[in-house]
Amino acid sequence: MADIPSPSVLKSLADLEILLPADHRYGTRERSYHAANARLAPSCIARPRSAPQVASLLQELASSKTADIAGGGVTVGLGLLDTVAYDAAGGTVRFGAGARWRDVYGELANPDSATDQIVRAVRNFTQLQGQGQAQDSYLMAVLGYFPDFGTNVGSTAVFQAANDPSGPEFDDWRALPKIVDMTKETSMAALAEEITLPANYHDAWFTLCIKNDERIMKKATDLHETLVAELKAYVADGNFITNCIFQPVPCTVSQRTAAAGGNIMGTERIAEDAVLFQLVVMTETAEQARWAHPRLQRCVDAIRDFAAKEDVIGSYGAENVEEMRRVAIKYDPDQVFQKLCPGGWKIPGL
Numbered sequence: 001m002a003d004i005p006s007p008s009v010l011k012s013l014a015d016l017e018i019l020l021p022a023d024h025r026y027g028t029r030e031r032s033y034h035a036a037n038a039r040l041a042p043s044c045i046a047r048p049r050s051a052p053q054v055a056s057l058l059q060e061l062a063s064s065k066t067a068d069i070a071g072g073g074v075t076v077g078l079g080l081l082d083t084v085a086y087d088a089a090g091g092t093v094r095f096g097a098g099a100r101w102r103d104v105y106g107e108l109a110n111p112d113s114a115t116d117q118i119v120r121a122v123r124n125f126t127q128l129q130g131q132g133q134a135q136d137s138y139l140m141a142v143l144g145y146f147p148d149f150g151t152n153v154g155s156t157a158v159f160q161a162a163n164d165p166s167g168p169e170f171d172d173w174r175a176l177p178k179i180v181d182m183t184k185e186t187s188m189a190a191l192a193e194e195i196t197l198p199a200n201y202h203d204a205w206f207t208l209c210i211k212n213d214e215r216i217m218k219k220a221t222d223l224h225e226t227l228v229a230e231l232k233a234y235v236a237d238g239n240f241i242t243n244c245i246f247q248p249v250p251c252t253v254s255q256r257t258a259a260a261g262g263n264i265m266g267t268e269r270i271a272e273d274a275v276l277f278q279l280v281v282m283t284e285t286a287e288q289a290r291w292a293h294p295r296l297q298r299c300v301d302a303i304r305d306f307a308a309k310e311d312v313i314g315s316y317g318a319e320n321v322e323e324m325r326r327v328a329i330k331y332d333p334d335q336v337f338q339k340l341c342p343g344g345w346k347i348p349g350l
Contacts, residue, residue: 217277
């Protein structure tokens with residue numbers, strides 16, 4: 001067999017990343033091939049970061065008369081050459097040899113630019129259901145980082161039990177910019193199969209029940225974007241997943257729960273429209289999970305603190321809130337200003 005340059009020789013090429021079989025990233029790169037028979041178990045994977053580095057590497061390999069990959073040779077992986085640059089003036093795109101089309105399309109779409117619209121769609125849908133409308137419909141939103149895209153993307157799931165998505169409750173959803181629309185008539189069994197979580201990740205998540213308030217949800221999305229940036233800096237190969245999820249909990253849920261006698265979760269105590277928030281991080285290794293967990297906790301704590309500060313009426317103090325409650329019971333027994341006036345903070349406990 002022809003001589004194969006040793007990893008130490010290859011490492012002498014400035015800033016060249018070398019992955020050996022013992023490195024977990026080696027396995028990740030091998031599994032990234034779509035076809036199983038393309039996974040040829042080379043002696044190492046060399047990952048150049050620039051065009052000159054590619055040239056130097058190929059010259060080194062050519063001079064050594066390296067054997068074919070299946071014979072224990074070297075794989076040259078171009079995955080680090082994945083930059084995508086859009087020239088708005090010229091209407092052209094330049095991208096590296098290692099970029100995948102899904103990365104190119106994802107970068108050019110900037111799905112996360114619709115974050116405010118997605119948050120507003122959740123807020124309006126929740127309020128509409130809280131008013132007793134669209135009870136056969138459902139909408140939830142997920143903003144997250146996925147390694148297939150290499151960036152944050154937004155997605156919404158909608159459901160209509162009568163198979164009629166034409167109602168006004170979906171107007172905001174229809175107005176969202178879409179890369180792909182996968183809505184269709186389906187069964188619950190098929191839907192459950194489609195949304196199964198990916199396997200072989202270390203998962204961590206926290207949940208909060210927050211008010212149906214755009215400011216709080218936007219704070220959550222901002223903190224999620226910061227978390228993603230930290231993860232991208234720490235997880236070199238970008239193989240992690242995050243979810244920032246908003247699920248409506250309209251006051252009709254608590255009303256029906258109370259009518260049924262309540263439940264162990266105490267949802268009958270929710271006196272106004274709310275949103276169930278969930279923040280998820282999925283990492284490939286236990287070490288990455290340990291690193292991510294406290295940062296995930298800090299994000300959720302920050303959201304909780306922000307939500308508490310935004311409770312203007314609650315900040316007046318318990319004694320003053322109680323006085324407001326007594327006045328409201330006396331002069332507004334039908335709770336007109338509680339239930340029939342949209343917007344604003346309401347007196348808690350009425």
